[in-house]
Amino acid sequence: MNLIVKLRRSFRTLIVLLATFCLVSIVVSAYFLYSGYKQEMTLIETTAAAGCTDVKILPYRSMELKTVKPIDTSKTDPIVLLFVESQYSQLGQDIIAILESSRFQHHMVIAPGKGDIPPLTDNGKGKYILVIYENILKYVSMDSWNRELLEKYCVEYSVSIIGFHKANENSSPSTQLKGFPLNLFNNLALKDCFINPHSPLLHITKAPxxxxxxxxxxxxxxxxxxxxxxxxVLLTELQTEKSLSSLSSKQLYATVIQDLGLHDGIQRVLFGNNLNFWLHKLIFIDAISFLSGKRLTLSLDRYILVDIDDIFVGKEGTRMNVKDVKALLETQNLLRTQVANFTFNLGFSGKFYHTGTEEEDEGDDLLLRSVDEFWWFPHMWSHMQPHLFHNESSLVEQMILNKEFALEHGIPINMGYAVAPHHSGVYPVHIQLYAAWKKVWGIQVTSTEEYPHLKPARYRKGFIHNSIMVLPRQTCGLFTHTIFYKEYPGGPQELDKSIRGGELFLTILLNPISIFMTHLSNYGNDRLGLYTFVNLANFVQSWTNLKLQTLPPVQLAHKYFELFPEQRDPLWQNPCDDKRHKDIWSREKTCDHLPKFLVIGPQKTGTTALYLFLLMHPSIISNLPSPKTFEEVQFFNGNNYHKGIDWYMDFFPTPSNITSDFLFEKSANYFHSEEAPKRAASLVPKAKIITILIDPSDRAYSWYQHQRSHEDPAALRFNFYEVITTGHWAPSDLKTLQRRCLIPGWYAVHIERWLTYFATSQLLIIDGQQLRSDPATVMDEVQKFLGVTLHYNYSEALTFDPQKGFWCQLLEGGKTKCLGKSKGRKYPPMDPELIECGFSLKLRALFKFSFAIDSRMKYIRSGELKFLVNYLKYYHHSERGKVSTYYSAFWKIFLFFNMKVDSICEKDNNLPFVVKLLDSSMTSCEQTDVETIKSRKQQTESELMDLNQQRIASLETIIPRNTEEQSASAEKNETGIPKEKSQRGDAKKYFYSAGDIHGEKLMHRKMSRYRESTGGWVDTGLDFATRMQQEDLQIVFYGADHEANGFLTYNEIESLLEETPEQEQLKLFNADNKVFSYVEPVREFGLTVEPFHFSGTLESGAELSYEERGYDVTVMAKRTSAGEQKP
Structure with missing residues (x-):
């Protein structure tokens, strides 16, 4: 009984204790939850004594490591999308400098006021791995449509955002970042920085x-x-107490924060200032690495080599004495504790040994007694600049003297590395120097700061020439005159700034391999060289996780080209375009030996005939013949390029008048070469380019027959049809022949490549058929294109040879000079079975070519136009169904011809070739006029529209809605039009799709625009004009994929402008921000390209919107008065 009573009492006591414990737990939990909430609001509470120096006592919960969603950027290209304020904004330039120095690809876009964005995807793959905003306010203030597009892309493709906020005098003292639970306090003076050691994005940056x-x-x-x-990520203190009550100088505040993506699925890093602060640069690089999923990241390995040039060279009082040499040895040992295998690399000129004071001569002796402690490389014996020696033997004599000095004093001669005084002869290349180096020293590696230019330093690269590896050399702010610390240019603080996060530190940070140039004088007196590299190594070790190490020059060179194999091939430039290059280039050389224009081919189009005609002009001078390739130098497209520009310029004579004489070269292989356009643009960027085009199937057939005449085994074994239709299984010689037949005929691909490097005004396309039939007219156009001052009358200088079948030069006495027997051969016609295959090739070529020339239609000259007109005649052999497959390409070219058709008829009978596409019975300009073309065009339009009915019918049809339904819709309606923009008063909204008759007809606006119709430009078959007068309508048309009708030509834009009262009222709207070939003429007209999702009501002065899905072009047009609708 007593036991039961005791148990009951114990149970009651236990219940009371448990209840008390629960109450206490609730109170404690509430306290800590409240205090934690308050702590996150106010950031870090610290005492004034602790500041930010005592890292261990910082009680910041948010600094604990949190789970971060993995970043998978596998579905994107490793390209950064950068939005800048302007092309010249300082922060934008700083961002670009870091991206370029890190060798990260980027696409820069000037962020417009409304926040438009470029296309973000291509064939289901993301185009950008990371988005950077120079001004984060441009991101948060984007219109809802574009912001939703960008953020949806970021979520779907795991793309992150980096943004900068730079306050100015107009910034509010405090504000909330629009759309984010984030408050900003602006225009503050801060001090002392602390890096959050738990930040997941840290890679190079070391903390705490x-x-x-x-x-x-x-x-x-x-x-x-x-x-x-x-x-x-980065925290700091206020310099003084801020007037705002929520800020205190006793707290740490974040000036760089990381958004882990827990709010909306998008990770971000935001900076509270620009990149002027060196720690921001360091964290910015880490942010790129982390947010790109380590795809845009820098290795932690850094290789450095410190060259000391001019050993034994220097005036008295500037050289090293015994104490300086001992300090050099001691510092080298010290640096080896921070830089693996660190060794100073000494460059010597033996002639100046023992030319200083007695103390300095003793320093020379100590250097030679310590010869095994250093690495050594040869300068010139007398420190002369190699480009001043005009023959190889003189250079060899100088080098032998230095080599004998080295052997006498035990200096190693097998390092395989040399540096030329003032980098003379390295670049621009002095071929005598390279030859002498190899002959005397067996040099494998050198370095220069001049390739491709001295500044900006981030563009310096390496290359290999004559089997010698040339590495980029870096400066470190130490030159022959920087001897004393207090006399450093700009003051000692400038040197310290360069070391502590400045230029010198960034050189180490952004370059995996750095060869630093210093001089003997930097290691005497105040020993600034030792001061610089000791402090630099300390700073790098303190703030970064970089692993510094040194390799001998030859090993370092192999490492460099292992990292950057794409730099092996040099890219020669015009030495006269850079003053520094010209100063270290032989005075016996001249840039006047470079050509003013190039004839680039392709083969079998008439380039040799053009070459002959050009030589007839007294002011046009060709290159000298090559013993291997005859009249063609073939410099830019093959191994000859590696022989250097001296080899190239030796082919050209010195012009008697550099102003009026025109040097040129013709190499038909340039046209389809992948390397030639870039190489040519680098060496002769102002040169004119001439190409000749004929029917690509005729060109292919001609090449095949050419190879047969030269007894090519594959051409003899297989007929033409077998050659062009062979598959991947074919023998190698057959596939090679097929490529040589077909690839040069891919005109669109090759012309687009050339236009990447040359302006459209520098390119002339000649119709090869016209060159054959009317060369005098073509040559007149060539003279005009080149700007030759002396006009040559080719009509009197050329005569047609009926036996040869082509035009020849007319000589005195009635004699002629014609091309050789190998030119102008007559081949048997193609087999009938090739017509179908050949036509298919023509269609594909035309389809591609039309897009290639679309962006430059305004600049197309009459000769090019004639070629395109001839190109159209290929269509008249086809069946109508085949035409429909590529009719969008046809319309693009044809609509352009409408603008130029009068000029065509004025000069020749090319117009029938256009008309043959529509009606093969028309044969001459006299029988045809523009109205006839329009009439025939209408017939073809109807047939083409019928062919497209099946595609149109498959598109979605939207049921009309009214205003009440709109008001109940979400922030955006189903067309993506922002709600606030789509509603105006009590307007009624009607939606029509391509399946509806109105949408269908409007989809083919460009076809119906030429019709005379009372219904206005919207030729719907209904009295739309009347309905628009009677009702307040808002109409949104959409539909039509890009194959159906996805382009606007220059002609259309011009026509729209003519029909629009005020140019500024016309806008081209581009859905999904897909900017295509019509952008250039849009810019030419001063128009804007904007998102297409905008529409108003069709009242007086209202706007009509028109959309085409696919390429998504939208045209906005204004009405001047009720009932008068103009596009």
């Missing part, structure tokens, strides 16, 4: 570490937040 002192400027922004998605 505190940067003491004020931050540059008083325009800083700090971030406050109340959401677990944010984590501070």
């Amino acid at each position: 570490k505190v940067e003491k002192g004020p931050l540059p400027g008083e325009d800083w922004t700090i971030f406050q937040y109340n959401h677990s998605t944010y984590q501070p």
